[in-house]
Amino acid sequence: MAEEKDVFYVVRKGDVVGIYKSFSDIQPLFASSVSGEPLSIYKGYSLPQKTEEYLVSHGLKGAPYSIGAADVHEGLFGRLVACPYLDPYSSGGRTFDASSSSRNLQGAIQFDSSKQAGSSLLPTNSQRHHALGGSQAELSTCLSCTLHFDGASKGNPGPAGAGAILRDGSKVYRLREGVGIQTNNVAEYRGLILGLKQALEKGYKQIHVQGDSLLVCSQIQGLWKVKNQNMATLCSEAKELKDKFMSFKINHVLREFNSEADVQANLAIHLRAFAAGEVQEDCQFL
Structure with missing residues (x-):
């Protein structure tokens, strides 16, 4: 046009x-x-x-x-x-x-x-x-952010944690949440949900999401069917959150490009590992 x-x-x-x-x-x-x-x-x-x-x-x-x-x-x-x-x-x-x-x-x-x-x-x-x-720099610092998410489970199922990295042009938020005894796929979804919730609470309206879970990324995009009821509930919650953004994009990345979120997910395992709910956050100004 x-x-x-x-x-x-x-x-x-x-x-x-x-x-x-x-x-x-x-x-x-x-x-x-x-x-x-x-x-x-x-x-x-x-x-x-x-x-x-x-x-x-x-x-x-x-x-x-x-x-x-x-x-x-x-x-x-x-x-x-x-x-x-x-x-x-x-x-x-x-x-x-x-x-x-x-x-x-x-x-x-x-x-x-x-x-x-x-x-x-x-x-x-x-x-x-x-x-x-x-300017593009002001756009990234004021309204837009990137989100990397990950999940970890020691035992699959076992003590599990969710991790997320929120980044804009001026700040980096490192997020982690203990999610109790869960499978790795549940922990991955919880990492995504954790990041989306925090992004909305912080006022971001445009978000680019990346994760190394092909299952989560593909289900959120509607490319893969959700057969497990537990996964369906988590997928539905994540989609409700994504629809609150003015702009949403998600894509799969290789594990080596998701190392920061992986660190947070593994740290989260030790946050009340046998009971879900504890969230920790660090913020670094760039």
């Missing part, structure tokens, strides 16, 4: 609204919308100066941006038009709907704030930190 002069796009997925200056920047969101929350896309021209000033005054500067849907008020982006798009990942070639009216746009973008006493139109402190800057 050729870019038009001064165009910008307003995108909602779940409780997050993103403002993008290029349609190509929205492409990674399509894949995660197929099985997760749908996207609503609108197009505007020449982002109003008052909107730029509003964003800058509250810690959001550069483009693209990301704010909470509850902080979008009518007229913030000026005049917007519907921007239906063809889902390239759907075999049926379905088109996502977008309302053409300004009033319905606010309904599509904004939360029902009637249940939020004292709600404000200003971004919260956490939302300010989630803003995307104009």
